Amino acid sequence: MMQPTAEQIIETQRADWNRVAPGWEKWDRFFNEQMTFLNHRLIADARLRPGMRVLDLGSGTGYPALLAAQTVGPSGSVIGIDLAEQMVAAAERKAKRLGLTNITFHQGDVTTLPFEGNSFDAVTSRFCLMFLPDVSTSVSEIRRVLKPGGWLAAAVWSAPDKNPSISLSVEAIRTVVDLPPPDPTAPGIFRLAKPGDLSGMVEQAGFGDVSDLEFVAEWAYASAEEYYESLLDIAAPVQTLMAKLSDKQRQDVKRLMCEAANRYTHGDRLVFPFVARLVVARKPQ
Ligand SMILES: C[S@@+](CC[C@H](N)C(=O)[O-])C[C@H]1O[C@@H](n2cnc3c(N)ncnc32)[C@H](O)[C@@H]1O
Numbered sequence: 239m240m241q242p243t244a245e246q247i248i249e250t251q252r253a254d255w256n257r258v259a260p261g262w263e264k265w266d267r268f269f270n271e272q273m274t275f276l277n278h279r280l281i282a283d284a285r286l287r288p289g290m291r292v293l294d295l296g297s298g299t300g301y302p303a304l305l306a307a308q309t310v311g312p313s314g315s316v317i318g319i320d321l322a323e324q325m326v327a328a329a330e331r332k333a334k335r336l337g338l339t340n341i342t343f344h345q346g347d348v349t350t351l352p353f354e355g356n357s358f359d360a361v362t363s364r365f366c367l368m369f370l371p372d373v374s375t376s377v378s379e380i381r382r383v384l385k386p387g388g389w390l391a392a393a394v395w396s397a398p399d400k401n402p403s404i405s406l407s408v409e410a411i412r413t414v415v416d417l418p419p420p421d422p423t424a425p426g427i428f429r430l431a432k433p434g435d436l437s438g439m440v441e442q443a444g445f446g447d448v449s450d451l452e453f454v455a456e457w458a459y460a461s462a463e464e465y466y467e468s469l470l471d472i473a474a475p476v477q478t479l480m481a482k483l484s485d486k487q488r489q490d491v492k493r494l495m496c497e498a499a500n501r502y503t504h505g506d507r508l509v510f511p512f513v514a515r516l517v518v519a520r521k522p523q
Pocket of ligand 1: 319321347364365369
């Protein structure tokens with residue numbers, strides 16, 4: 239099968255994430271309450287302080303860009319970039335609601351950053367870099383736009399077996415329909431999951447003080463139904479696979495996902511482990 243070009247990957251990503259943007263707004267409070275500690279972790283890893291100029295890559299509906307803007311304060315500023323204009327519009331609405339005037343969001347591809355060299359004090363990114371057609375070019379671009387001594391703090395997903403709330407959806411789909419084996423080099427949720435996948439590129443691009451570690455946490459749902467509904471509403475890659483199924487196959491996948499999810503019952507909730515990979519590095523002085 240022909241590999242898609244970089245332009246085709248970008249166009250597909252843009253369409254996929256635009257389609258799920260309403261789902262991200264619908265579930266915003268639910269996921270933000272469960273994931274807010276990760277924003278704080280990225281802000282700390284990027285060593286943000288008042289007055290800094292920060293770039294957030296693949297901000298989606300504003301994470302961690304909004305917290306970055308609150309942290310750098312009125313004397314600092316944040317630019318968030320995302321491919322999907324519907325995500326950008328949602329992030330802008332949130333910034334307005336929060337009364338933040340030091341943050342702007344722009345539609346664009348983070349592989350080619352439209353900024354002067356040495357122009358940001360720090361770069362953050364949460365769950366975006368594994369979707370890029372060319373991660374190493376993007377990492378070189380990040381290094382270019384960072385000021386000497388500036389930090390990059392990025393979160394990507396760790397391995398599928400450590401993230402069952404995501405992986406069991408794909409396993410359920412595989413049970414009802416033949417899927418090609420995953421291409422480990424193709425853009426996707428777990429593409430940068432292994433230690434060294436992203437940090438190796440970061441080192442290669444000339445960053446120093448590189449760390450690569452797993453961040454272990456959990457998230458909880460009131461029911462298997464809530465888990466299924468929310469995942470289908472926000473996980474663009476899963477939604478794309480589901481769209482190719484018949485109604486009967488979709489019902490089967492839902493049943494299998496809910497059965498598997500119920501194995502994570504703790505008391506009156508479903509509690510899933512989740513593990514992110516945090517890669518943090520510094521542009522040499
Ligand atoms: C899983 S969402 C994460 C959003 C947000 N950072 C968060 O953690 O809530 C991934 C985001 O990456 C964006 N994205 C994917 N490829 C991109 C690219 N090449 N350039 C810019 N954004 C991209 C998508 O549009 C989507 O909003």
